[in-house]
Amino acid sequence: MKHRITRRDFLTVSAGSLALTRCSLVGGRQPQPRVSIVRAAYSQSIYDTVRRLLVEHRVDVRGKRVVIKPNLVEFDPGTTINTHPMLVHATLEGFRAMGAGDVRIAEGPGHRRVTMDLADAAGYFETIPHFEDLFIDLNLDDVSQVLLRDPFSRLNSMYFPNTALGADLLVSLPKMKTHHWVGATLSMKNFFGLVPGSVYGWPKNVLHWAGIDECIADLHATFPRHFAIVDGVVGMEGNGPIQGKPKPVGVLVAGKDLAAVDATCCRIMKIKPTAIRYLMLAAGPRQLDEANILQIGETIPRMQTPFGLIEEWQNIRL
Amino acid sequence: MDVTSITNLQNRDGGWPYRKGGGSSTEPTVLALLAQSVDPGDPQSTERGLAWLRATQRQDGGWPPQPQVPQSTWVTALVALMPRDALGASRYARAIDWLMGQTGKEASLAYKLRNELLGEGGGVIGKHEGWPFFPGAAAWVTPSAISILSLEKARRYQMAGGIQQRIEIGRQFLMDRVCQDGGWNYGRANVLGVEADSYPETTGQALLALHGAPPSKLEKSLAAAQAQARRCQSAEGLSWLQLGLQAHGITAAGPAHVFPYRHVADTSLGILARAALRGRNLFLE
Numbered sequence: 001m002k003h004r005i006t007r008r009d010f011l012t013v014s015a016g017s018l019a020l021t022r023c024s025l026v027g028g029r030q031p032q033p034r035v036s037i038v039r040a041a042y043s044q045s046i047y048d049t050v051r052r053l054l055v056e057h058r059v060d061v062r063g064k065r066v067v068i069k070p071n072l073v074e075f076d077p078g079t080t081i082n083t084h085p086m087l088v089h090a091t092l093e094g095f096r097a098m099g100a101g102d103v104r105i106a107e108g109p110g111h112r113r114v115t116m117d118l119a120d121a122a123g124y125f126e127t128i129p130h131f132e133d134l135f136i137d138l139n140l141d142d143v144s145q146v147l148l149r150d151p152f153s154r155l156n157s158m159y160f161p162n163t164a165l166g167a168d169l170l171v172s173l174p175k176m177k178t179h180h181w182v183g184a185t186l187s188m189k190n191f192f193g194l195v196p197g198s199v200y201g202w203p204k205n206v207l208h209w210a211g212i213d214e215c216i217a218d219l220h221a222t223f224p225r226h227f228a229i230v231d232g233v234v235g236m237e238g239n240g241p242i243q244g245k246p247k248p249v250g251v252l253v254a255g256k257d258l259a260a261v262d263a264t265c266c267r268i269m270k271i272k273p274t275a276i277r278y279l280m281l282a283a284g285p286r287q288l289d290e291a292n293i294l295q296i297g298e299t300i301p302r303m304q305t306p307f308g309l310i311e312e313w314q315n316i317r318l
Numbered sequence: 319m320d321v322t323s324i325t326n327l328q329n330r331d332g333g334w335p336y337r338k339g340g341g342s343s344t345e346p347t348v349l350a351l352l353a354q355s356v357d358p359g360d361p362q363s364t365e366r367g368l369a370w371l372r373a374t375q376r377q378d379g380g381w382p383p384q385p386q387v388p389q390s391t392w393v394t395a396l397v398a399l400m401p402r403d404a405l406g407a408s409r410y411a412r413a414i415d416w417l418m419g420q421t422g423k424e425a426s427l428a429y430k431l432r433n434e435l436l437g438e439g440g441g442v443i444g445k446h447e448g449w450p451f452f453p454g455a456a457a458w459v460t461p462s463a464i465s466i467l468s469l470e471k472a473r474r475y476q477m478a479g480g481i482q483q484r485i486e487i488g489r490q491f492l493m494d495r496v497c498q499d500g501g502w503n504y505g506r507a508n509v510l511g512v513e514a515d516s517y518p519e520t521t522g523q524a525l526l527a528l529h530g531a532p533p534s535k536l537e538k539s540l541a542a543a544q545a546q547a548r549r550c551q552s553a554e555g556l557s558w559l560q561l562g563l564q565a566h567g568i569t570a571a572g573p574a575h576v577f578p579y580r581h582v583a584d585t586s587l588g589i590l591a592r593a594a595l596r597g598r599n600l601f602l603e
Contacts, residue, residue: 075551111503111504111517112517112519113519113554114519114551114552114554114555114584116580116581117551117552117553117554117555117577117580120551121551132580137336137337140336140337140340140343140581141336141340142340142341142384142386143384143386143387144386145386145387159387180509180510198336198343198345198383198384199383199384199387199389199391199452200451200452200455201391201392201450201451201452201455201458201460201461202451202458202460202504203458203504205450205451205452205455205456205458206452206454206455208455208456209423209454209455209456239510239512242514243509243512243514310510312510
């Protein structure tokens, strides 16, 4: 029987090989990443849930500058597209309670320029006291050039907002969604919002030409001090990240290792993590292997629910 | 919303930041200066702003988004909306030359050849040349609309040949990118076979750039823009819609409540839209 190797298959294998090569270059055994899976709802209980998550992961932010990066994409009163404001507020309060010196919320949407109005419509102003004073529009921030070391993409350097570059800890707070270009958008893809629209435009099309998956892997490597809490209370399935359907899962997934967090989310969504090309580039199959991730809280089988996939992505089904 | 609030945000170097306390950037500086030209305030503020603009032009004739970014981008089209005399004839001519040299990457021969060989690109992508935000990327609605408006002003100075042709091709680019609902989004009406919705900001910008087009060609777009204005959720979006609709002789009825102006750009656009409603549309002068 002959197997027809598609372009995507070829690229995934190539990415895996490259990631393995990089892992072997690093050498040594990395500590097993810990990923929490906890049940959650958009209610007052989410404040306790998030605080427990941060304690559980021993996130030391005393006196540090923390930047929380939610996913704000489109006007959507139902917040199926955007990270829920209660989760953002709970995370803000959680880090303040843990002694962070300064906690900011920051985002740079890819298509819409009216970020503050998006946040207003998504309920951020209503839910988060003094939101306007805490929020930085990353699209309009002052920028600095960063040389990319050993980049995956064709870019040798990129401009980034000074707010993101100055953070001691960058907290990715994405929505658990399928994505028409990359399969799934989770904590790593959420870093696309760090790229300033004032330099690259709306959309940040330079990254598409340089390779979306490669740029995601570059962003992951450029911002290594990170933590993630994925909003899977209500995710999005089908034609995400904008035109999909709400997918209630009732879960938050958190951890310090974004690749491990995203791989766990994929398994919950019944998506093969190794079929997500940017995860293979950034981490490789060994890091994505379930056996190499220490799951805390709920188990994957108990929370697993298949996310609907568009035709182009049927091959990533777990 | 008045020009004083904008003047108060001017940086010591003469430029304006996107937000209070930020460094000077080209886009808010141009919008602030345009707002000052329809609602005159402090002439010294205007002169300092113009001096900042003149000083930040790059050798290639374009402008960077911020002085620390050594790359000319689409903001050059915004600067070219300024009167030629304000920039200086030589600076202005070099800016127009830079704009005339820009196209979306999808319009390149190499890209078209690749699509031909792979049997891709059967849609409208690459059919007509627009302008990118950043050199080397694809063309999109905002930079194309603003470039068209700038070149229309340049055409009046009878500058380099080919301007009128480029304007017409640019307008065809915009017509290629219209969404099913009649408006425009960033520039992709259909993603993987699914129709995408339009946005108020880009619908207003496209209608501005398409002023003078036969109403019969834009019937659906003008209706879409009016519908968007009624349910719009941002001051910036509403201002662009008012500017775009005014270019077609229509006064947009906005939503019931008033939106906050949050920074230099949307406040400046609000002043420009208000002037347009009074009969002075600076983008078309």
